[in-house]
Amino acid sequence: MTQKISVIxxxxxxxxxxxxxxxxxxEVIGVDVNQRSIELVNQGKAPVQETNLDETIxxxxxxxxxxxxxxxxxxxxxxxxxxxxxxxxxxxxxxxxYAAWAFKEIGxxxxxxxxxxxxxxxxxVLPGSTREALIPILEKxxxxxxxxxxxVCYSPEFIALGSIIQNFLNPDFTLIGELDERAGSQLEEIYxxxxxxxxxxxxxxxxxxxLTKISVNTFVTTKITFANMLAEICEKLxxxxxxxxxxxxxxxxxxxxxxxxxxxxxxxxxFPRDNVALTFIAKELGVDAxxxxxxxxxxxxxxxxxxxxxxxxxxENATVAVLGLSYKPFSHVxxxxxxxxxxxxxxxxxxxxxxxxxxxxEMALNELHGQIVVLDSIEECLKQAEAVLITTPDPAFKELTxxxxxxxxxxxxxxxxxxxxxxxxxxxxKIKYIAFGYGDDDQENTKRLxxxxxxxxxxxxxxxxx
Ligand SMILES: NC(=O)c1ccc[n+]([C@@H]2O[C@H](COP(=O)([O-])OP(=O)(O)OC[C@H]3O[C@@H](n4cnc5c(N)ncnc54)[C@H](O)[C@@H]3O)[C@@H](O)[C@H]2O)c1
Numbered sequence: 001m002t003q004k005i006s007v008i009x010x011x012x013x014x015x016x017x018x019x020x021x022x023x024x025x026x027e028v029i030g031v032d033v034n035q036r037s038i039e040l041v042n043q044g045k046a047p048v049q050e051t052n053l054d055e056t057i058x059x060x061x062x063x064x065x066x067x068x069x070x071x072x073x074x075x076x077x078x079x080x081x082x083x084x085x086x087x088x089x090x091x092x093x094x095x096x097x098y099a100a101w102a103f104k105e106i107g108x109x110x111x112x113x114x115x116x117x118x119x120x121x122x123x124x125v126l127p128g129s130t131r132e133a134l135i136p137i138l139e140k141x142x143x144x145x146x147x148x149x150x151x152v153c154y155s156p157e158f159i160a161l162g163s164i165i166q167n168f169l170n171p172d173f174t175l176i177g178e179l180d181e182r183a184g185s186q187l188e189e190i191y192x193x194x195x196x197x198x199x200x201x202x203x204x205x206x207x208x209x210x211l212t213k214i215s216v217n218t219f220v221t222t223k224i225t226f227a228n229m230l231a232e233i234c235e236k237l238x239x240x241x242x243x244x245x246x247x248x249x250x251x252x253x254x255x256x257x258x259x260x261x262x263x264x265x266x267x268x269x270x271f272p273r274d275n276v277a278l279t280f281i282a283k284e285l286g287v288d289a290x291x292x293x294x295x296x297x298x299x300x301x302x303x304x305x306x307x308x309x310x311x312x313x314x315x316e317n318a319t320v321a322v323l324g325l326s327y328k329p330f331s332h333v334x335x336x337x338x339x340x341x342x343x344x345x346x347x348x349x350x351x352x353x354x355x356x357x358x359x360x361x362e363m364a365l366n367e368l369h370g371q372i373v374v375l376d377s378i379e380e381c382l383k384q385a386e387a388v389l390i391t392t393p394d395p396a397f398k399e400l401t402x403x404x405x406x407x408x409x410x411x412x413x414x415x416x417x418x419x420x421x422x423x424x425x426x427x428x429x430k431i432k433y434i435a436f437g438y439g440d441d442d443q444e445n446t447k448r449l450x451x452x453x454x455x456x457x458x459x460x461x462x463x464x465x466x
Pocket of ligand 1: 012013033158
């Protein structure tokens with residue numbers, strides 16, 4: 001039975017997986033090209049910031065060691081998970097540059113190994129990458145045959161930043177793309193001992209697994225974008241209420257409630273790039289993946305639409321506060337954050353933008369230097385702002401009260417994209433509160449609906465002679 005596992009790449013996902021595997025009793029040897037990460041792991045500390053990572057590494061210190069030598073790791077383990085970066089390239093595909101380098105090192109180590117070894121790629125790659133690009137590197141460097149002398153799998157994880165360890169140990173399913181049966185069975189056996197919730201496995205070819213991985217993300221982002229589209233429609237619809245609609249939609253078991261809250265678009269390091277990558281590979285295969293393309297373009301249009309909508313409501317040079325700068329609550333990550341896109345667009349439109357986030361202030365400042373003033377507290381922001389945008393449903397913002405918004409100004413505009421303060425701020429004096437996705441008394445559209453449908457009633461009464 002496999003007891004020794006190597007993890008190549010000790011970044012956000014790799015270090016978390018190494019810690020989680022050790023917490024389930026495996027001997028783990030981690031590899032990274034970054035000397036500092038190795039030192040930290042060997043001291044029992046987290047090399048990157050992630051929920052519970054420091055505690056888990058420290059609690060399982062005797063079962064985790066780290067090295068910069070791929071050879072040492074491969075020779076002292078039965079299976080290697082490779083979790084190196086696969087950044088998007090200029091075509092929108094995932095670059096294999098880091099993976100190729102890691103596979104070269106692993107291949108060299110395999111040439112010195114007599115016993116069976118399984119190489120599992122966990123990094124996100126596009127269909128065809130494992131078989132056509134990476135296996136040939138392993139075979140060339142090792143002088144051995146994949147599927148006969150060593151095993152190869154593609155097995156990505158479905159995890160979210162901020163809950164990587166929890167998600168890794170409790171997945172809905174484990175995805176196993178396998179070159180050969182033996183490799184897939186070994187991996188499935190390991191997962192059966194690692195996953196605390198007894199999740200089922202889906203085993204398939206390498207290419208199907210590569211496609212499944214990006215399909216999960218592109219499907220979820222399509223669902224988010226669909227809910228956001230409904231929110232826009234509801235805002236214009238007399239009596240419209242996006243939450244009422246999506247709550248009901250979610251009751252349909254074919255649809256489900258998750259990721260169906262109409263609000264701002266999606267962001268972060270993973271979601272945005274997957275639609276672009278799927279569009280790319282589909283085109284290469286001669287397929288027009290319009291749905292993925294449209295999801296991506298709708299998501300990229302969110303910030304401009306928000307600013308367009310606000311323009312008539314705020315005076316030029318107004319100070320606008322953006323509460324929430326990360327791409328989601330409890331995160332310091334600002335990559336592809338809708339809040340930052342909005343802050344940037346507002347600044348370009350002439351507003352003075354101040355912002356606050358419980359964790360992401362420093363990152364936001366680094367990214368938007370000169371376009372935003374990051375303040376130390378919500379209170380500081382509210383003191384200066386004529387308009388406030390609540391861009392993430394962070395619990396800190398849910399605590400705000402009517403009093404928090406009141407000061408000597410005549411009126412403050414509050415746009416609440418997640419509708420977290422609806423109960424408190426709606427219909428308060430000196431606060432113009434807009435709950436995104438709720439239609440107010442839109443006279444123009446009431447008239448439009450009358451024009452559109454009112455004739456039917458008239459005609460019916462005429463033909464029935466009433
Ligand atoms: N972070 C996530 O939430 C997440 C979720 C799903 C999938 N993924 C995928 O996992 C992969 C890794 O993501 P991440 O967020 O952990 O990246 P990361 O940048 O945080 O970590 C990658 C690590 O790999 C190391 N590295 C680079 N080349 C190496 C080599 N040849 N040998 C050993 N180490 C090497 C780097 O020094 C770094 O520590 C990517 O393909 C990503 O798309 C990440």
